[in-house]
Amino acid sequence: MxxxxxxxxxxxxxxxxxxxxxxxxxxxxxxxxxxxxxxxxxxxxxxxxxxxxxxxxxxxxxxxxxxxxxxxxxxxxxxxxxxxxxxxxxxxxxxxxxxxxxxxxxxxxxxxxxxxxxCGVPDLNLDNGFDTPNVAWPKGNKWFPKGKKNLSYGFLPGSEISLEMMIVLKNALTRWSKATKVISFTETKYDDADIKFGFYYFGNRTEDVIVGYTFIISQQNSKRKSGEICFDGSESWVLPNDDHIWSWQIDFETVAMHQIGHLLGLDHSFDEESVMYPTILPSQPIKVELTLSDNQNIQQLYTQFNPTSGYVRCFSFFGSSxxxxxxxxxxxxxxxxxx
Ligand SMILES: [Zn+2]
Known part of the structure; x- marks a missing residue:
């Protein structure tokens, strides 16, 4: 009351x-x-x-x-x-x-x-945001070597990723793998992984709204880069087996799909149906299936020659509630x- x-x-x-x-x-x-x-x-x-x-x-x-x-x-x-x-x-x-x-x-x-x-990744001006030159927002799929078809992934040791959450992440990777038709994923040790998953506690007030984000980091003393997917450790996460999602809870698979999409090269879409929509609307707390345009956008990056576009931005406008x-x-x- x-x-x-x-x-x-x-x-x-x-x-x-x-x-x-x-x-x-x-x-x-x-x-x-x-x-x-x-x-x-x-x-x-x-x-x-x-x-x-x-x-x-x-x-x-x-x-x-x-x-x-x-x-x-x-x-x-x-x-x-x-x-x-x-x-x-x-x-x-x-x-x-x-x-x-x-x-x-x-x-x-x-x-x-x-x-x-x-999502904590900006909607625009992705060149801004980090003071250190070895950290950047994901922009396209150029961060891993051209032609690399298998990306490794690992879970932050000591992080709060449960076995159930690992399964959700693996399922999300599989869904994206099928969409790209060419990229596969293999689990490895966290330190060696191309894609690193972990829970973190975010800081300031603006970040109260952020449930997860992704950035690319260049390893010290090497040209190797990795993609870091960070989930907010203070959120109340919901997993697929939970039979209800309360208004204050966040669907883990939805955020996982979105962040992996960033690492594979997709930028935010303003199509409310897209998994790459930046915001979790109360009317759509769960969004894990790729839309037709999501599929087209990812396939454009991996199966079609597209010399002018490093990443895809989709501006579609739909009604909102x-x-x-x-x-x-x-x-x-x-x-x-x-x-
Ligand atoms: Zn995002």
Whole structure:
């Protein structure tokens, strides 16, 4: 019950911040929701005045989010709260990519979408993000030697990968192997592996939404590279044999399929049905089967000669439906409002 009231309270604040019409949202909630809105007039006045200026409290966190995922190129230590043209442009691009109403403003729709669990690999500007030259985001399938058809994989020793999770990962590799028609995978020791799986505890607040990511690292003193797939050790993971997935849980196989896709050369797709869609939408908590376009994209990399494209980016736009079920929404909105 406490959580329910907290949830509604946060929604009230969200709606006020976004300055959106309430009529579209009220039917989803109890009658007390409207009364609470009346009680929050003081907040509304305060936040309205912020929206009318170019400086918005805690906008810096949104700018950090936009920077982390490639929408804002500002290379700074910290972000200010000024709604500048570059930020407006970044918000518009985010809205376009995710088929949201393009306004350039931080709407409730944008905040909701930003709060959904997602992949840590940026959607754009994959050359940015790492200070060390031997680490990079995956871009295409060029990180392993050309012509190499068998990739080895290993599990981080001491990591929390259970036997059941290993089976899920092997099944995901098999599914991708069939899709490429040419790549096979063999298990080996972690240190020797081309693809390394492990659980890690991610750090800062923006990363609250990140459930996994992948990067390429060049080994010290050698030209050999490996692909690291990192799963968030703090998530509540669900496995295929579990008969139910709660709103705060994350399907392990879904994230595994997505991250392996990165290592095989696929970039994010903005087709909601694709396994390479960056975000886990509440309406699609489980997504493990490759779509027709996923298959075409991967086969283009492995079975067709394509000299101009190192990787495939797919811009398709579909209608969206959103639920307010993610506990991550609460955390992210809290961070935005109260820090
Ligand atoms: Zn991704």
């Amino acid at each position: 406490m959580i329910s009231y907290l949830f509604e309270f946060l929604l009230v604040l969200l709606l006020i911040i976004a300055n959106t019409t309430l009529s579209a949202y009220i039917p989803q909630f109890s009658p007390s929701f409207g009364k609470q809105i009346m009680k929050e007039n003081a907040w509304k006045n305060k936040l309205d005045s912020q929206l009318s200026s170019t400086e918005i409290q805690n906008l810096s966190q949104i700018k950090k989010f936009l920077s982390d995922f490639g929408y804002l190129k500002q290379d700074v230590e910290w972000f200010d709260n000024v709604l500048d043209n570059e930020t407006i442009s970044a918000i518009k691009t985010y809205q376009q990519n995710f088929n949201l109403k393009v306004t350039g403003n931080i709407t409730i729709e944008v905040l909701k979408h930003m709060s959904f669990p997602r 959103y639920g307010l079920s993610s506990s991550l929404l609460l955390g992210f909105v809290f961070a935005f409002l109260f820090n």
